[in-house]
Amino acid sequence: MVTSGDPLALRIRCDLRNPDRSRLPLAVPPLDAFLKGGLPRGAITEVFGGLSSGKTTLAHVVVAAAIRTGTFAAWIDLPNAFHPEPTSNRVLWIAPRDAITALRAAEHVLEAGGFQVLILDLGGRMSSRSAVPVSRWLRVARMAARRDVVVLVLSGVHVAGAFAVLSLEACAQHRRFAGGRGPCPVFEGVESSLHLRRSRHEPLPHLSVGWRALAED
Amino acid sequence: MPRIGCMWVPDLCLRAYLRMDPESASMSLAFSDGNETRGVIVAMTTLAADAGIVVGMRVSQARAVSADTIIRSTSPEVIDAAMIALADVASGVSARVEIDRRGRVFCDCEGAALLWASEGELAGVLAARATRCGLPVRIGIADSKLGASVAARESGGVLIVPSGQTKDFLAPFPVGLLDPDSTSAGVLASWGIRTIGQLATLPAGALAHRLGLSGVSLARRACGEDTAPLVIRPMPQSFQESVELDYEVERLEPLIFILRRLIEGVVTRIDLCGLTCQALEIRFALEGGGFDLRRVRAAAPTLDVKTLVTVVRAELESRPPSQPVTGIVVDGHSMRIRPTQLDLLRPVGPAPDVLASTLARLVILCGSDRVGVVRESDTHRPDAIEIGTFESDDHPEGGVSPPEPDAAHTGVVIRLALRAFRPVIPLEVFESRGRLDFVRGEGFGGRVVQWAGPRRLRGEWWTAEPFAREYYDVELSDGGVYRIYRDVRRQCWIADGVYD
Numbered sequence: 048m049v050t051s052g053d054p055l056a057l058r059i060r061c062d063l064r065n066p067d068r069s070r071l072p073l074a075v076p077p078l079d080a081f082l083k084g085g086l087p088r089g090a091i092t093e094v095f096g097g098l099s100s101g102k103t104t105l106a107h108v109v110v111a112a113a114i115r116t117g118t119f120a121a122w123i124d125l126p127n128a129f130h131p132e133p134t135s136n137r138v139l140w141i142a143p144r145d146a147i148t149a150l151r152a153a154e155h156v157l158e159a160g161g162f163q164v165l166i167l168d169l170g171g172r173m174s175s176r177s178a179v180p181v182s183r184w185l186r187v188a189r190m191a192a193r194r195d196v197v198v199l200v201l202s203g204v205h206v207a208g209a210f211a212v213l214s215l216e217a218c219a220q221h222r223r224f225a226g227g228r229g230p231c232p233v234f235e236g237v238e239s240s241l242h243l244r245r246s247r248h249e250p251l252p253h254l255s256v257g258w259r260a261l262a263e264d
Numbered sequence: 265m266p267r268i269g270c271m272w273v274p275d276l277c278l279r280a281y282l283r284m285d286p287e288s289a290s291m292s293l294a295f296s297d298g299n300e301t302r303g304v305i306v307a308m309t310t311l312a313a314d315a316g317i318v319v320g321m322r323v324s325q326a327r328a329v330s331a332d333t334i335i336r337s338t339s340p341e342v343i344d345a346a347m348i349a350l351a352d353v354a355s356g357v358s359a360r361v362e363i364d365r366r367g368r369v370f371c372d373c374e375g376a377a378l379l380w381a382s383e384g385e386l387a388g389v390l391a392a393r394a395t396r397c398g399l400p401v402r403i404g405i406a407d408s409k410l411g412a413s414v415a416a417r418e419s420g421g422v423l424i425v426p427s428g429q430t431k432d433f434l435a436p437f438p439v440g441l442l443d444p445d446s447t448s449a450g451v452l453a454s455w456g457i458r459t460i461g462q463l464a465t466l467p468a469g470a471l472a473h474r475l476g477l478s479g480v481s482l483a484r485r486a487c488g489e490d491t492a493p494l495v496i497r498p499m500p501q502s503f504q505e506s507v508e509l510d511y512e513v514e515r516l517e518p519l520i521f522i523l524r525r526l527i528e529g530v531v532t533r534i535d536l537c538g539l540t541c542q543a544l545e546i547r548f549a550l551e552g553g554g555f556d557l558r559r560v561r562a563a564a565p566t567l568d569v570k571t572l573v574t575v576v577r578a579e580l581e582s583r584p585p586s587q588p589v590t591g592i593v594v595d596g597h598s599m600r601i602r603p604t605q606l607d608l609l610r611p612v613g614p615a616p617d618v619l620a621s622t623l624a625r626l627v628i629l630c631g632s633d634r635v636g637v638v639r640e641s642d643t644h645r646p647d648a649i650e651i652g653t654f655e656s657d658d659h660p661e662g663g664v665s666p667p668e669p670d671a672a673h674t675g676v677v678i679r680l681a682l683r684a685f686r687p688v689i690p691l692e693v694f695e696s697r698g699r700l701d702f703v704r705g706e707g708f709g710g711r712v713v714q715w716a717g718p719r720r721l722r723g724e725w726w727t728a729e730p731f732a733r734e735y736y737d738v739e740l741s742d743g744g745v746y747r748i749y750r751d752v753r754r755q756c757w758i759a760d761g762v763y764d
Contacts, residue, residue, distance in 0.1 A: 075678065098744030103764035104681040119613050119656065128683035130761065131638045131649060139654045141626055142634040152626055159622035161614025161656065170683075222739050224714045234716035234737035236680050237745065237763065260680035262737065262763065 071163065071197045073112045078105075081241065081256035085112070086199065086213070088163075089192040091184075093200040093207040094241075096217030101239030102201050104260045105217065106166045107132055109199055113164040114138075120163065121156045125149045126170030150183040153198070157190035164197045171203035184210040205244070214245035220257060236261035265427050266490070267373040267383070269358070270412035271350055271390060271401045276367045277338040278307035280346035283398035283529075284507055292333040296323045306338065343367070345506065346399060349533055351497055353393045356536040357386060362494040368416070370409050370494055387422040393536050397529070406430045408490045414441060430488030435461025442485050448478045460486045500537065502545075503596045505529040512551050512588035516580055519589060524573050530596035531569050539598035540565040544572060549591035556585045562624070564616030564656065565599055571617050574624040582632055613656045623654065644723035645731060647684065647760045682747060682761040691748060691757035703740055703748065705759050710740035718750070737763070 070085035079085055086092050086109060094102045110120045114134045121139040122129055129140055139156065143149040146169060153167055167187075188210045191198045200207050205214060218240050226232035240257045273279050277295050282288055292311040296303035305321045315330035323335055350369045354361040357379075360372035371390075373383060380386040387403040394401040403422045404415025411430035414437055415423040425433045434441075437460050439452055451474070457463050463471075464486040471479040481491045505526040513519050527544065534541050543561040550556055560579045562571055614622070626635045633651060641648035694702040700712045717736030724730045732752035739745045745763040750756070 098742060099739075099763050101680075101764065103683050104678055107681045108678055126683070127686045128761075129638055130682040130684045131640050132679075132681075135638055138637065140636060140638045140651075141630055143630045144634075148629055152629055155622050155625050155629070159614050159618050161612060161619070219743065222714060222745055224716050224737075224739070226716070232714070232716045234745070260678040262680045 071109070071112055073108050074115065075108060077256050078108070078241070082213075086197045088197050089195040090212035091188050091191060091198045091200060091207055091210050092213040092215070093202070093205065093211035094215045094217055095200075095202045095205050097203065097219065099222070099237055100217040100219045101237060101241075101260055102217040103128075103168075104239075105241070106168070106199055106201055109164055109197065110134065110138060110166060113197070116163070118163040119161060120166065122166045122168065123149050123152050123156070124168050126168065128168070128170060146179050147183065150179055150187055153187050154183075154190060157187065157194050157196055157198075160194055162194075162196060164199065165191070167198060167200045169200065169202040169206060179206070181208075184208065209247075211245065212247045214243075216242045216244050218242060234262050265407055267376065267405060267407065267427065268409050268412045268490070268494070269354070269371045269373040269383075269387065269390065269403060269405045270409065270416040271354060271369045271371070271394060271403055272413065272416040273346070273350065273367065273394075273399050273401050275307040276346065277343055278309065279399055280343045281336070281339075283346055283349070284342060284525075286398065292330065294326055294333050294335050295338050296326075296335055298337050303337070305335075308333075339508075341506070345504070348500075348504075349397045349529070350394060350399055350401070352500060352503065352533040353390060353397055353399075353536055355497070355499060356393060356538060357390060359496075359499075360494050361497045363497060364409075364413075368413055370412065372494055373405055383424050384422065387424065391422060397532055397536070406433065407488050408485065409494075410434065410441065410485050410490075411488050431464055431486075432461075434486065434488060435459060435464065439463050439486075442482050444482055445478055448475050448482060451475060452482075501598055503530045503533045503537075503598065504593060505533075505596075506591070506593040508549075508591045509589065512590055514588045516577075516584060519580065519585075519592075520573065520577055522592060523576055523594065524569065526592060526594040527572050527576070527596075528569050530594050531567050531572065534596055534598045535567050537598070538601070540567050540601045541572065541596050542599040543597045544576065545595040545597065546576065547593040547595070548585050548589045549593075550585060550587035551590055552587055554587060556587075556589075562617075562620035564620050565601070566617040566620055568617045568621065571621040571624065574621055574628075578624045578627045578632070581628060616656055619654075619656050644721065646721070646735070647688065649684075680763050683764045684761045685759055689759045691759050693748070693750075693757040700736065700738060703738060703746070703757075703759075708740070708742060708744065708746075708759075710742040712738050713741055714739040721749075 070087055072079050072085035094105055096102045111134055113120045114137050119137050124140060124142045125146060127142045141152045143152050153165060156162055156165055184207060219237055220240050221238040223235035224232050225235050236259060238257060238259045289309060292315055294305050294308035294312045294317050297306050303323045305317060305319055305326050308317050312333045315333055317326045317329055317333060326333060326335055347363050351361050351363050354369050354371040358371035362370045364370060373386060376383055376386045383405050387405060391401055391403055402416045402419050404412045404419055406412040406415050406425035407427060407430040411425055411434055414434060415425050439457055439460055444452060463482060468483040471483045484491055507522060507526060531541055542565045543559060546558045548556040558579055560575050562575050623635060637652040637654045638649050639652055641650045689705040691703055691705040693700060700715050702711055703709060715736055715738040718734035720734050722732040733749040734752060735749045737745060737747055746759050747761045748757060748759045751758060
């Protein structure tokens with residue numbers, strides 16, 4: 048008997064809800080609505096933003112969405128900042144030493160196949176797109192298209208250039224500290240927004256979306 | 265009626281050597297029976313034969329005939345390795361395999377008709393597989409080991425003696441093939457018995473009466489029967505290939521070149537037995553008498569030589585042998601191929617062999633400690649992690665799925681992620697009247713806008729390195745919300761991550 052909490056039931060429900068195979072739904076309704084069903088498969092999506100803007104949280108949401116469907120994800124962690132989540136057993140973690148190696152590692156992962164999501168976390172180290180030759184981006188974009196993989200680039204600034212089908216900027220809106228200036232205030236989380244900066248294929252319905260992430264404790 | 269197959273390699277010592285070094289086939293090369301000067305030539309390549317060297321010639325004569333010919337002594341180890349490889353080939357088609365001391369491999373072919381269209385097809389398969397291992401064989405199948413052995417020697421490639429006709433097949437051959445002891449051989453010669461057929465016509469009882477047990481054995485073998493069953497060789501679990509180098513190898517590329525050939529040999533033999541390679545154990549003999557033992561394991565059992573070579577290369581590049589290498593032994597550990605039930609609704613993950621190859625390449629690219637799976641360590645330290653091996657057959661459990669968001673709410677709740685600082689960053693924290701005012705560390709700093717804490721955490725007091733920390737979440741004027749803590753024991757401030 049299949050119950051509502053059964054992983055099989057979750058997968059069936061997820062598949063039924065997502066007839067559009069060209070996008071990976073994030074199971075976060077405002078974000079899915081904003082992204083017209085999720086992140087595009089077989090393309091590079093770029094999320095950039097400042098400190099505590101929520102881009103890493105968004106990447107974890109994308110990884111969780113892929114793992115929920117039973118597949119694997121890869122996380123290329125240039126700043127060596129990956130903090131494990133409960134689903135990290137199914138995330139291949141790679142910590143290259145420079146940006147070019149990071150993109151070469153991305154090529155290897157895409158070539159292997161079997162990964163639905165590839166997070167390319169370039170951190171704040173890449174200050175401009177000139178740090179990586181255009182040919183590397185081109186190769187990653189082509190392989191992502193061939194393997195139908197969601198490639199999500201995280202960085203402090205816009206680095207993927209025209210190779211990103213979708214370019215989003217994460218902005219911190221509000222930090223929630225409960226208890227104010229009391230004796231023991233509590234950090235509740237952050238409220239962030241996502242702004243569309245560039246979409247190559249089709250215009251998206253909204254220009255921005257807000258969402259909230261809560262701290263663990 | 266039993267059916268026995270025999271695999272025989274002509275010029276075994278030459279073939280065993282060429283199997284390890286195929287390029288030598290194009291050289292003028294001869295093999296002596298061991299003695300440097302008084303030894304006798306036992307095998308040679310075509311070029312050496314063209315130069316005038318023949319079997320039975322003394323080494324000194326051979327050197328006089330052709331000064332350019334390289335003369336090597338036969339190596340029992342190399343011949344044994346070839347015989348074991350041949351036995352592995354036979355193990356792929358028969359459960360009962362025996363290695364003969366005379367360079368023959370016997371296998372039980374009874375019931376072969378159930379698996380193969382004919383015994384001829386079985387023999388063809390055996391010949392093809394042996395050739396794949398670098399050993400061109402002749403094959404005979406008969407009712408007895410003697411019949412099969414003679415058939416193999418007499419065949420140009422494959423000879424099948426039909427069931428029940430072994431006695432007739434052996435009849436014209438000399439009685440010396442039965443290996444009678446010297447007494448029996450003398451008696452038979454005095455009786456005028458020259459062929460096996462003549463011996464087979466003698467009554468067995470009278471023969472036993474005159475020659476004893478030896479006579480019984482001779483009579484049975486002359487009639488195409490075996491006097492003893494096959495000595496069964498256990499199914500191999502590890503497969504070894506080795507080479508002793510004529511010169512020391514210092515650089516990695518030539519070493520990989522030699523290793524590739526050895527790994528190919530190991531993988532081929534494992535494949536022929538219907539198994540898969542789980543791990544490789546490589547033993548390097550080093551100049552000066554030392555050894556260097558390496559154990560490499562792909563991400564998943566595989567038969568892909570390229571993958572295994574890539575993994576070995578990664579291992580050697582990260583830790584090259586300390587001395588020049590003079591010999592290599594590759595031991596392949598095998599396991600049965602495990603069938604996997606794929607999920608109807610779950611997309612297929614990376615193929616195990618491709619994943620193994622990819623992981624090996626990533627290790628070469630980034631380093632072995634920078635590829636894998638990041639897990640929280642089994643400790644109460646919030647920043648403690650460990651790097652594990654990534655495996656594609658790690659099935660998800662139901663509990664790992666994130667909670668389904670409630671679409672009725674406009675604001676969706678998501679767990680906030682932390683970007684870790686590795687290594688952690690020592691801080692200068694300025695306080696006034698119990699409040700955090702200013703934080704400064706390498707690469708960041710600013711006025712404290714808001715802060716939460718402390719959350720006190722103590723643990724591992726039962727170990728030599730207990731910890732006691734007071735955690736704070738601070739929003740700085742640079743826009744970041746950092747997780748910092750005061751190490752109570754060391755009286756210092758540390759930042760271990762930023763929320764993002």
